[in-house]
Amino acid sequence: MKINSNSLNPPVDQGSQRSTGVTYGKELISRLYKRIVIGIVIMTLLSVPQLAWADIKLTDVDTGQSPMGVAVNPVTNKIYVTNTISQDVTVIDGANNTTTTVDMNRFTPTAVEVNPVTNKIYVTLPGGNAVIVIDGTNNTREIVETGRSPIAVAVNQKTNKIYIANQNTNNVTVIDGADNKTTTVAAGVSPYAVAVNPETNKIYVVNNGSDNVTVIDGVDNKTATVATGATPNAVAVNPETNKIYVANTGSDNVTVIDGVDNTTATVATEDGPKRVTVNPETNKIYVVNYYSFSVTVIDGVNNTTTIATGEFPQAVAVNPITNKIYVANIYSDNITVIDGTDNTTTTVATGDYPEAVAVNPETNKVYVVNSRSSNVSVIGGTNNSKISPLTASFDKKVSAQADVTTTMTLYDSTLSSIKKGAATLTEGTDYTISDNIVTIKKEYLSAQAVGSTELTFTFSNASTKTLTINVNDTTSPTLSTTSASFDKEASAQADVTTTMTLYSSTLSSIKNDAAT
Structure with missing residues (x-):
């Protein structure tokens, strides 16, 4: 982490008034010094090599x-x-x-x-x-x-x-x-x-x-x-749960308002919660903590966690379709990209002083406003190909057999293959594609064993998704022999056998009239 005069005088936005070179009081400087050690730890974490990530800067667009x-x-x-x-x-x-x-x-x-x-x-x-x-x-x-x-x-x-x-x-x-x-x-x-x-x-x-x-x-x-808490300055709504989240910078917490009756609860954050956004699809809330270089993730049901970001995170936006969260870090000139599924992060460079961010979920493009370089960085999420649904079921009973379909969201990629283990399915025979809808043929599925069939979709941008199909068989069980004879004469007695074809069933009992 760089420690210089700018680091000790972070920018503050007060409505339309913004300052980057003002002098701050002893309380703020003391508060920031307490965060230097945390900042060093966070920057160390950010320097750890990350797995390959698909969100990349596509271009910079000049603005006013x-x-x-x-x-x-x-x-x-x-x-x-x-x-x-x-x-x-x-x-x-x-x-x-x-x-x-x-x-x-x-x-x-x-x-x-x-x-x-x-x-x-x-x-x-x-x-x-x-x-x-x-x-x-x-x-x-x-x-x-x-x-x-x-x-x-x-x-x-x-x-x-x-x-x-x-x-x-x-x-x-x-x-x-x-x-x-x-x-x-x-x-x-x-x-x-x-x-x-x-x-x-x-x-x-x-x-x-x-x-x-x-x-x-x-x-x-x-x-x-x-x-609310002290000095509230941001608010976000989850319309699915009717909960409202207010970030309180002065008290380092979030006030959660129940929209039904306006009762409140308080959730602690890190230092300086400044912005807040919601992913209504996952019921996760993301709170940008300006002074602690972090994001507090609130599970709308019961818990919180903290994720490291760059220096002085200023803004946050969510793509609810891809479950990616984008945090603009004004002093490290980058954005932190959080994968909402597991909270892993990566960093994408931007222009100078990124202070606002917005997402177009339809195109999977992210727009980062860079104040000092007077441009917008366009970030493209090229590794977000997906299928929906991810699970399905198939009945091997002849009269119940039906194709299984799933819809691909490709963005800028194409489907490379579908595999079960090492075996590659054949397009036209095992599956077909029409308007991004993949149809797994019933003829293929009827040949699969009862249980879970996992099909891995691999896309041209190296991303993969798995379609899990639960294969069962509701065909009524059969017996190879439904009648037999038995001679009670001692010298003639012999066991009686029959072979069961169970399909997806199991034997529960054998009864003679009411006697089991």
Whole structure:
């Protein structure tokens, strides 16, 4: 780990105000010194050679000056980057990485969010006390007035309502996406972040200055207040479990809100939890700990673990399809990629000072905003080929036999082979492929023994997936002989035999009338 003046003065973002060369008080410097030993240990861990990983940097795309925020429209495959110094938004076409620039009327854009349903993009302008709405079809703009210093934005795609946290007027501007008319809802002190649960139509506003969350009912804009830890500054929602996770930087923990009744629980983290995101598919929550160079992984059911990252992790995003988590580390100029299945990590280099990250799960591309090098690193996950489902069953009973199918998600790869052990299946005979659907033929499966048949799919990018087929046989058991004779005369007595064909059954009992 490098120990220099910059390491002792980490960058801090306070809304739209960012600093990289300010002087910090003794308490912060003391706090950071306590983390130097931890940092050295973590960097040592990161220097250990990793297994080959498929997430690689594909290219860097130039943006405006000092990019800060990023959002993705997975439907149109467009990426929107806010540039603070050049006061514009760079629109990247994900298909070919060509760019278009949208001017922000001489105001500094910060946060950005997309409604993929309406193809509208919402950009906050803290200095202009407004939001610019970009029409994704033609990049035309409309200005919508907000409260003072709009700093965060969230979209409810189901209701087409947009929620803007106004830091200096302690309220939220609600924009109706149909006509851009607005309503104002009171919040706590210094609202700093906002998230939406589209399933319950509840909105959660983190109030950085009053250590609480304002819960807005999207139906009538009535509010409730829920206490949190100290200095909350990030929030994420799991709509599947109706749990809300608030990262409290000042108390080094996460407040977990039950969306049903607003009761809370507290989960400890490492030093300086700054960002939080959720994978609703796995019910895992990822909390970026800024000062301890780590991520706390919360199992939504019962436990936590800690994973090392690079220096000063700043942002985090999840790809729920591949179960990969991407953490931007601003001082080590890279991202930590966490495999959600086993929490193993790898590192991918980025540009200078990566401070925001967004994922397009449809293309399996990751976009990392590099503030100082004024570009976006495009990370491609090429080793994420998969099949679904991973398990199936097959009945050898003639009347019940049916082909087994599984669907491949290939990304940029192709299927190389399907094997059972060392034996390679023959395409056209043992299986067929149509529109990425693999059909394992019943003729092949009927020849397999009862039990587990494991078929290994190998892809051109060297990734593998296993389809496990449980082969059984519900054919009724048979006896080779169903009648016989027995002579009770002592000299003529002999055993009676019959051969059972059990298929998948076992013999439970033999009875003579009621007698076993």
